[in-house]
Amino acid sequence: MTSQPLITISIVSHGNADEIRHLLASLREHEPDAKRFQLIVTDNLKDDLPGLDPAPWHSLHIIRNNRQAGFSKNHNEAFDLAEGDYFAVLNPDLVLVQPVFEKLIARLHDHHADLIAPQIVDENGMVQDSSRSLPTPFEIIRRRLPGYKFKPIEPNHEGMIHPDWVAGMFWLMRADAYCQLGGLDKKFRLYFEDVDFCARARLQGMRLGVDAQVRVRHDAQRSSRRNPYHLFLHIQSAARFFMSPVYRQFKRLLQT
Secondary structure, three states, rough: OOOOOOOOEEEEEEEEHHHHHHHHHHHHHOOHHHEEEEEEEEEEEOOOOOOOOOOOOOEEEEHHHHHOHHHHHHHHHOOOOOOOOEEEEEOOEEEEOOOOHHHHHHHHOOOOOEEEEEEEEEEOOEOOOOOOOOOOOHHHHOOOOOOOOOOOOOOOOEEOOOEEEOOOOOOEEEEEHHOOOOOOOOOOOOOOOHHHHHHHHOOOOOOOOEEEEEEEEOOOHHHHHHHHHHHHHHHHHHHHHHHOHHHHHHHHHHHH
8 A cells, every 4th residue: 555644553562462452443443444544563572462464454564572672662663664644652451432533633733732642541431540740759659658549630621631741551643743852762661751751742842632522441550569670660760750851841841
């Protein structure tokens, strides 16, 4: 196929073959034209992901890593193959429950945004903490203490939320915006790369948005709360971000 896809979707699998099948099935069910999508799926475990049918899509690329790579490196390498006008980063454990992309693209333009996301909900329809204010070291500690309760940001009268940062489980942006920011910072292997990316976007005058009228379901894993190695990576990445000039500059920007 010679025509250019409208949207490139990057998905990384860490043994998520079943989840990716469900995600792609929901994409075909709810999106009217699958031929608009270029899919780039990274098998981070090299041979864990079986072949996927390329027929429904504009094109399908499967990257099989010889060595496991981090979130940033995987999506940056997928972007090198991207042909779409828009670039989307999706977690493998998402499920579409309604049409998403046409509405998000319209919102992206109507609100002059550079990065947009849907509202992320769990299986019970409860809003998850996928869009937040700038984190602080105290908040990271407080979130792990007994009694902490997440309070979602309320949308405005147009159903939009403009947070300080959006979790990288579902992003949609113009490809040139991702390129302008130089992609994700590979120094962050698993956590805080999305906070850093959004902070750098805001420092360059870009606008972030969440459309609360568009919902996508997600089954949160919370790996850092169960896996000691993931907890170590979380602490390491948090320290790297809080000591970075990006954090200091963004904090000053919000204060002014």
